[in-house]
Amino acid sequence: MAELKTAGHEMGMHTEQLSGRTQQRFFSPSAEENFVYHDSFEVDFNKSGEVDAADLDPTAVNIRIRELMAEGCGRITIKNPGAQHSIAVGILNRLRLDIQGSLGYFGCGLIDGPNITISGRVGWACAENMMAGTVVIEKNAGSQFGAAIRGGDLVCKGDVGARTGIDQKGGTIFVGGRTGAFSGFMMQRGRMVVCGDAGMNLGDSMYDGTIFVGGDIVGLGVDAVPGEMTDLEADWLKKKFKKYGLTPKCGSVEKMQKIVAGKQLWNYDNLEPSEKKLVL
Amino acid sequence: MCGIAGLIHRGKSGNVGGEMTAMLQALKHRGPDSTGYALYGSEDATPVNQYVMRFKVAEQAEAQHGFDIQGKMQERKTAVDSRLLEMGAKMGPMEDATEYAYRYHFDFDGDLKRLVDYVEDVDGVEILSVGKALELIKDLGDATVVSNQYGLQSFNGTHAIGHTRMATESDVDIRSAHPYWAYPFSDVSVVHNGQLTNYWTFRRELERKGHRFMSNCDSELIAVYIADRMNDGVDLETAMKDSVDKLDGVFTYLVATSDQLGMAKDVMAAKPMVLYESDDLIAMASEEVAIRAIFPHEIDTYDPYEGEVKVWQN
Numbered sequence: 001m002a003e004l005k006t007a008g009h010e011m012g013m014h015t016e017q018l019s020g021r022t023q024q025r026f027f028s029p030s031a032e033e034n035f036v037y038h039d040s041f042e043v044d045f046n047k048s049g050e051v052d053a054a055d056l057d058p059t060a061v062n063i064r065i066r067e068l069m070a071e072g073c074g075r076i077t078i079k080n081p082g083a084q085h086s087i088a089v090g091i092l093n094r095l096r097l098d099i100q101g102s103l104g105y106f107g108c109g110l111i112d113g114p115n116i117t118i119s120g121r122v123g124w125a126c127a128e129n130m131m132a133g134t135v136v137i138e139k140n141a142g143s144q145f146g147a148a149i150r151g152g153d154l155v156c157k158g159d160v161g162a163r164t165g166i167d168q169k170g171g172t173i174f175v176g177g178r179t180g181a182f183s184g185f186m187m188q189r190g191r192m193v194v195c196g197d198a199g200m201n202l203g204d205s206m207y208d209g210t211i212f213v214g215g216d217i218v219g220l221g222v223d224a225v226p227g228e229m230t231d232l233e234a235d236w237l238k239k240k241f242k243k244y245g246l247t248p249k250c251g252s253v254e255k256m257q258k259i260v261a262g263k264q265l266w267n268y269d270n271l272e273p274s275e276k277k278l279v280l
Numbered sequence: 281m282c283g284i285a286g287l288i289h290r291g292k293s294g295n296v297g298g299e300m301t302a303m304l305q306a307l308k309h310r311g312p313d314s315t316g317y318a319l320y321g322s323e324d325a326t327p328v329n330q331y332v333m334r335f336k337v338a339e340q341a342e343a344q345h346g347f348d349i350q351g352k353m354q355e356r357k358t359a360v361d362s363r364l365l366e367m368g369a370k371m372g373p374m375e376d377a378t379e380y381a382y383r384y385h386f387d388f389d390g391d392l393k394r395l396v397d398y399v400e401d402v403d404g405v406e407i408l409s410v411g412k413a414l415e416l417i418k419d420l421g422d423a424t425v426v427s428n429q430y431g432l433q434s435f436n437g438t439h440a441i442g443h444t445r446m447a448t449e450s451d452v453d454i455r456s457a458h459p460y461w462a463y464p465f466s467d468v469s470v471v472h473n474g475q476l477t478n479y480w481t482f483r484r485e486l487e488r489k490g491h492r493f494m495s496n497c498d499s500e501l502i503a504v505y506i507a508d509r510m511n512d513g514v515d516l517e518t519a520m521k522d523s524v525d526k527l528d529g530v531f532t533y534l535v536a537t538s539d540q541l542g543m544a545k546d547v548m549a550a551k552p553m554v555l556y557e558s559d560d561l562i563a564m565a566s567e568e569v570a571i572r573a574i575f576p577h578e579i580d581t582y583d584p585y586e587g588e589v590k591v592w593q594n
Contacts, residue, residue: 082576083568101578104569121581123568124552140582143549161583162549181549181586199586200547 037112040093045074053087054080061087069093083123088116105142108135111152124161127154130171136244143180146173149190155244162199165192168209176246182221184211184259193237195248203259211259212237214248220259227260229253281446282458283307284471284553285565286534287574288439288541288592293322294561297427297435299574303565304423304442306573310566311446314457315426316418318409318469318536321437329389330372331466334408334416335360335399336381339453343380352404353380359402367395377430381408383415393464397492406455406494411467413437413538418457438594439541441534443471450497460500462507463492467538470506472499473566474531474551482527502533517591520544524587534564542591549586556581562592 049068053061061078065088068076075096081087085104088097088111095114099107102120112131117138124142127135130149136157143161146154148169155174162180165173170190181199184192187206197215204221210233211224237253240246248256285303287296296319304315321332337356343349364371364386372385388395392410400407409416415435419426423444427433443458450456462468476482476498483493483501491504502523509519520535520542530550535542543564545553554568556579563571568581584590 083572085567085569102568102572102581104567120578121568123554139580142552142554142583159582162586178585180583181547199549 036094037092040113041069042072043069043074043094044072045096047071047073048075048077049073050077050079052079053082053084058084058086062089065091065097069095081120083121085123088114102139111135121158122156126156127152130154132171140177145175145179146171149173151190153240153244155246157244157246159196164194165190168192172240174240174244174246178215181218184209184224185221187211187261193240193246195246197249203261205265206261208261213257213259214250214255217257217259223262223265224259225262227258229256229258233258281310282473283310283444283566283570284441284458284473284532284534285443285563285570286439286441286471286536286541286543287561287563288536288594289561290559290592291594292560293436293438295434296320296437296440297432300440300442301423301427301432302573303563303570304444306570307444307566308422311444312422313447313452314418314420314445314454315423316416316443316445316458316471317426317432317440318414318416318442318459318461318471319432319435319437319440320413320467320536320538321415321435322413329387331386331388331392331410331412332415333384333386333410334377334381335384336406336408336454337404338380339455340380340420341453343378356402356404357382360399360405363399363402364395367398369395377417378419381417381419381430392466396464407461407463409461409469410464411461411538414461414467414469414536416459416461416469418443418454418459420452420454420457438539439536441469441471441536441541449475450495456495456497458497458499460495460497460503462503462510462535463494465507465510468503468507468510468535470499470503470533470535472502472531472533474529474533474546476501476527476529476531478528498529499533502527502531502535506535516540516542517589520589520591524589532566539594540591541594542589543584544589545584545586547587549583553584554581555584555590 051064077098079100081101083102083104086106089109091114092112097116099118104123107122107126109128114133116135121139122141125144128147132151134153136155140158141156141160145160145164148167149171150169151171153172157176159177160179164179164183166185168187168190172191175194178196179194182201184203187209189209192211195214198213198217200218201221203224234253337353369386369388375383417430459469459471479498506519532545532551532553552566555564556571
């Protein structure tokens with residue numbers, strides 16, 4: 001297993017100690033070149049732009065965001081998004097994006113780096129395959145919230161639908177309220193933090209990763225089992241709750257439940273290469 | 281995929297035809313094959329025993345291309361008229377919505393099921409709905425096309441449900457379009473998004489109890505099941521809660537009666553639904569963009585949870 005690096009550890013970039021043959025790479029948070037694409041735009045956070053989406057379709061909105069970044073805008077405001085689908089997708093750049101309103105399906109998908117705030121609600125599959133950055137939603141979210149995310153912080157301050165964090169591969173998902181059934185289904189890495197209640201089959205068939213729940217759990221899924229919270233995790237949760245203004249339903253971090261993979265099902269990471277071929 | 285939508289005014293009426301058209305047009309991308317409406321006028325304004333019946337005498341394609349179809353459609357209509365009179369119905373206004381779809385008013389105080397069975401026995405005739413408040417309209421094309429064709433933009437009423445259909449397991453025709461009337465119960469209709477996996481087993485069970493199916497569409501099963509439960513004296517909410525256990529598969533459906541609108545979601549929560557509740561109106565749809573078609577300003581919406589059933593009263 002790779003050696004833990006202090007800076008990343010402090011930021012909570014990893015706490016789960018994976019067993020088996022898993023090899024994790026721990027990036028240094030100070031090495032900025034790790035997070036910049038070769039064709040990303042040079043933006044100035046003191047320069048701002050605005051997009052009024054009232055009469056634009058999603059493609060036009062996304063093109064306008066890209067044009068503003070090319071002009072050097074580091075802060076962009078989107079007004080009147082009107083719950084349209086696929087707004088703010090594929091942003092591979094540092095950017096502070098403020099969305100004033102609600103998004104439809106697939107909002108903020110495939111992003112790597114931007115810091116996004118959304119004053120309204122988001123539909124299904126928000127921030128799907130997000131790789132880095134933050135997305136903070138003030139109201140509710142639909143199902144498949146944070147599906148297959150790989151990094152960054154995805155925060156919904158309200159309630160979210162079913163299958164939150166399905167196929168999650170990294171990063172952290174925060175839910176201020178309740179989450180629906182099958183949350184954490186086939187989770188592979190990363191963390192999910194639910195301040196309120198969780199629906200049935202929480203963490204079903206999870207390979208790895210950690211789920212924290214501050215309310216009641218209707219039922220655990222196959223191979224999801226209770227775990228012991230460490231002091232490091234408690235400190236990390238407190239820092240994050242303070243940062244995002246969240247409070248667990250149970251009142252304190254120490255009372256939250258921790259759910260991990262029981263690893264009694266077949267576990268892909270523990271298989272020999274020849275065995276993986278058989279499975280695939 | 282398919283898109284479903286519903287709205288109910290609280291304690292008053294509104295332009296449900298125009299509102300539902302706007303919502304369904306916003307859902308066109310979920311299903312462009314056909315569009316259907318179940319619109320509810322005010323039952324209070326309807327005299328006792330007075331019904332509105334929507335029926336068709338041919339499919340759209342048949343009406344356009346069928347051999348000697350004009351003559352056949354006229355024969356079917358004449359047969360319907362004569363059978364209604366034979367059953368003792370006192371005829372009111374009789375309007376043609378299209379060349380193959382009609383809207384009849386009639387007074388009747390007998391056994392509605394017998395009347396419906398007798399009328400529908402006419403070859404090529406399908407009754408879309410019978411009710412004191414319900415009017416069920418469905419046809420091929422998007423919401424704007426159907427609304428213009430049937431003059432729905434100015435329809436005033438208390439509530440409505442609607443459907444945009446992407447045909448997957450049955451034909452692109454009016455018979456397979458939603459909503460479905462819960463035969464033979466006046467004023468009960470259903471729209472559904474999903475797939476039922478115990479369709480045939482369950483259908484045979486209901487057929488053995490005397491229910492009829494007009495299509496091979498699994499959504500019709502929900503309407504008939506709800507009708508069956510209500511026939512047993514069960515209230516709408518209980519019938520819907522029972523359906524969540526009884527129906528196998530993935531579904532979100534809406535059901536409406538003369539003064540209620542209900543929503544049910546399966547235990548996997550596999551099909552979408554977004555809800556908005558205000559003091560005046562409750563609106564719901566497969567996507568928020570449909571609700572925003574009638575509420576362009578920012579609103580607070582939410583998703584119902586797995587296995588959830590909700591019923592609202594006008």
